[in-house]
Amino acid sequence: MDAYEVLIKPVVTEKSTSLLQYNKYTFVVHPKATKTDIKRAVEAIFKVKVAKVNTMRVRGKLKRVRRALGRTPEVKKAIVTLQPGYKIEVFEGL
Template sequence: MMEARDVLKRPVITERATSQLEEGKYTFEVDPAATKIDIKNAVEEIFKVDVIKVATLRVPGKLKRVGRHVGRTSDWKKAIVTVKKGQRIPFFEGA
């Protein structure tokens, strides 16, 4: 079992993720080895909210180039966490 602070890497603050806050959906970058149960437990432990649903997806890295050098960004895993109606994670509200 993973530690809660190791599961959640950072919040994802994009236009789409911000619009989903009204529906009680919060988006995080998570450890690629984390399961939905690990993510649920981590969010409940850190933010003291009740998690209803966890949706995960793998985001493929993109090709980037600087001059003639071509590289690739890392693949990463994203989790969209739905919390119980009426509950909020205040951490996101200030962003």
């Protein structure tokens, strides 16, 4: 799997922004990506060293759309911890 297929988009929420002070970055990743795939993709794209990768599957929530019930999509998220001294420049404006 290509590195750009593994990482889909960064997660920019209040909680993920507060994790930046601990050198942790959150991404939405491909559902079949493993922790090793995610580590290699982050290191290849951003030229940093990864210390740890934690993953989670977020189930879709039920939402009401007028009279019908809908569901938000299920996603897989990864919280990537970088080794001390490294940072990703894209997130610096947050």
